[in-house]
Amino acid sequence: MGKKYVLALDQGTTSSRAIVFDQGSNIVAVAQKEFTQIYPKPGWVEHNAEEIWSTQIGVAAEAVAKAGIEAKDIAAIGITNQRETTVVWEKSTGKPVYNAIVWQCRRTAPICDELKAKGLAPMFREKTGLVVDAYFSGTKVKWILDNVPGAREKAEKGELLFGTIDTWLIWKLTGGKVHVTDYSNASRTLLFNIRELKWDAEILKELNVPASLLPTVRPSSDVYGTTDPAVFLGAKIPIAGAAGDQQAALFGQTCFQPGMAKNTYGTGCFMLMNTGDKLFESKNGLLTTIAWGLNGKVEYALEGSIFIAGAAVQWLRDGLKLIETAPDSEYYAKKVKDTEGVYVVPAFVGLGAPYWDMKARGAILGLTRGSSKAHIVRATLDSLAYQTKDVLSAMEADSGITLQALKVDGGAVSNNLLMQFQSDILGVPVDRPQVTETTALGAAYLAGLAVGVWQSKEDLVQNWKLDARFEPSMNQDVRGQLYKGWQKAVKRAMDWED
Numbered sequence: 181m182g183k184k185y186v187l188a189l190d191q192g193t194t195s196s197r198a199i200v201f202d203q204g205s206n207i208v209a210v211a212q213k214e215f216t217q218i219y220p221k222p223g224w225v226e227h228n229a230e231e232i233w234s235t236q237i238g239v240a241a242e243a244v245a246k247a248g249i250e251a252k253d254i255a256a257i258g259i260t261n262q263r264e265t266t267v268v269w270e271k272s273t274g275k276p277v278y279n280a281i282v283w284q285c286r287r288t289a290p291i292c293d294e295l296k297a298k299g300l301a302p303m304f305r306e307k308t309g310l311v312v313d314a315y316f317s318g319t320k321v322k323w324i325l326d327n328v329p330g331a332r333e334k335a336e337k338g339e340l341l342f343g344t345i346d347t348w349l350i351w352k353l354t355g356g357k358v359h360v361t362d363y364s365n366a367s368r369t370l371l372f373n374i375r376e377l378k379w380d381a382e383i384l385k386e387l388n389v390p391a392s393l394l395p396t397v398r399p400s401s402d403v404y405g406t407t408d409p410a411v412f413l414g415a416k417i418p419i420a421g422a423a424g425d426q427q428a429a430l431f432g433q434t435c436f437q438p439g440m441a442k443n444t445y446g447t448g449c450f451m452l453m454n455t456g457d458k459l460f461e462s463k464n465g466l467l468t469t470i471a472w473g474l475n476g477k478v479e480y481a482l483e484g485s486i487f488i489a490g491a492a493v494q495w496l497r498d499g500l501k502l503i504e505t506a507p508d509s510e511y512y513a514k515k516v517k518d519t520e521g522v523y524v525v526p527a528f529v530g531l532g533a534p535y536w537d538m539k540a541r542g543a544i545l546g547l548t549r550g551s552s553k554a555h556i557v558r559a560t561l562d563s564l565a566y567q568t569k570d571v572l573s574a575m576e577a578d579s580g581i582t583l584q585a586l587k588v589d590g591g592a593v594s595n596n597l598l599m600q601f602q603s604d605i606l607g608v609p610v611d612r613p614q615v616t617e618t619t620a621l622g623a624a625y626l627a628g629l630a631v632g633v634w635q636s637k638e639d640l641v642q643n644w645k646l647d648a649r650f651e652p653s654m655n656q657d658v659r660g661q662l663y664k665g666w667q668k669a670v671k672r673a674m675d676w677e678d
């Protein structure tokens with residue numbers, strides 16, 4: 181049948197995944213591997229960039245083998261990645277000078293406080309669409325250059341390269357030949373001017389980051405180079421698409437029209453609304469970000485970033501050991517009809533949108549002698565839905581658009597109880613597609629469009645198929661009451677850490 185498969189590499193926060201798609205957007209094979217989470221201090225999160233690479237290339241080979249195809253049957257590779265996570269490496273050796281600093285890491289909160297104290301937040305907001313927060317790459321690069329012995333001298337001599345994970349993987353896949361990123365990833369660095377579409381000289385100066393470190397910014401659907409046969413299954417395959425995982429999910433959900441939105445429930449939860457060529461400035465704590473660069477222009481999105489979602493379920497599993505597997509959360513939550521007033525606020529790494537409080541910390545509130553494991557498990561699941569409600573309210577206020585239905589995806593959407601509660605608390609239908617691996621699908625689409633596997637975005641829309649629609653069935657008064665309790669609980673968790 182010729183080369184009609186597309187391989188998506190989905191490098192997430194907790195695992196590296198590779199998925200082979202056919203031209204009908206069907207999943208032919210999946211391989212996945214978790215990798216080490218490194219917590220050197222409270223609030224710090226790192227990954228080993230070499231382990232990211234070895235797990236990613238490992239699952240790529242495994243997925244191709246499982247699909248029963250050969251590397252030469254792959255028309256293109258698309259990359260999608262946990263965003264903001266920062267790698268700095270030596271140009272000559274390819275060796276990272278430090279572990280990757282993960283998006284969740286709070287170590288640069290003091291740098292952000294200084295920038296805010298200097299009154300620079302409005303400048304950053306205006307140019308980058310982002311808030312000054314440790315979440316983004318800019319202050320992480322600065323931290324590496326300021327704290328890793330010898331790093332700044334090498335950077336100033338042009339011997340180091342910076343990249344988010346897309347850049348790191350493309351550089352490795354091409355055998356160290358190509359140093360690029362795409363518009364969507366660049367827009368998460370706090371270094372990129374989303375209006376002028378270039379690295380911002382004033383910001384680079386302020387953060388003391390030499391421009392020589394930075395990758396070339398390219399469209400999200402474009403042939404960046406080919407794989408080095410020595411590293412990728414002996415074949416030269418075009419690497420033809422890249423996008424941050426949340427933007428890729430927006431693309432995979434075929435949210436191509438302004439006003440269309442999706443919410444992805446993974447480690448964190450990220451709601452994005454396509455705003456087309458319009459750049460909305462949020463007045464309600466959301467981010468303005470680039471959705472993708474495609475067909476010679478960029479399109480924008482409004483984003484609500486929630487730092488802890490599925491990770492709270494992992495905490496129930498690994499930290500509290502209340503459940504054995506993530507899906508068990510549904511089983512225990514079902515044992516009670518509601519949380520009886522218990523709220524879990526999973527502000528483990530502060531709070532993102534719409535609060536942006538780096539000093540918030542997790543809290544369980546409303547406990548009584550009658551509170552049980554089931555109540556805590558249920559309250560943890562509910563917290564994903566409440567945080568989503570916070571963000572959707574902000575998005576509707578910013579855009580003036582009332583959502584008719586919310587498209588969802590990501591690991592936690594298999595939880596039916598959560599999806600029903602989500603619909604109940606929003607008062608909006610929740611639509612779960614058959615393919616919930618929309619992040620990988622989006623990356624495959626971007627790559628496939630660049631090499632002609634698919635001809636146009638319109639071709640893709642018909643591939644989106646509904647699995648289940650969850651309709652709101654909660655009484656409005658109950659909804660209001662429950663949400664009021666959540667807002668009270670959030671206030672108690674805020675501004676906690678000194």
Ligand SMILES: Nc1ncnc2c1ncn2[C@@H]1O[C@H](COP(=O)(O)OP(=O)(O)O)[C@@H](O)[C@H]1O
Nearest residue numbers: 192194446447490491493494506507591592595
């Ligand atoms: N049935 C479930 N109920 C609740 N949470 C779940 C369920 N299945 C998976 N999860 C959560 O979903 C997350 C994994 O989703 P995934 O999309 O793979 O995340 P990521 O891309 O961020 O690594 C984990 O945090 C896990 O706790």
Ligand SMILES: O=P(O)(O)OC[C@H](O)CO
Nearest residue numbers: 192193262263446447448
């Ligand atoms: O890896 P995920 O799916 O948790 O996504 C992480 C986000 O890209 C962080 O901004």
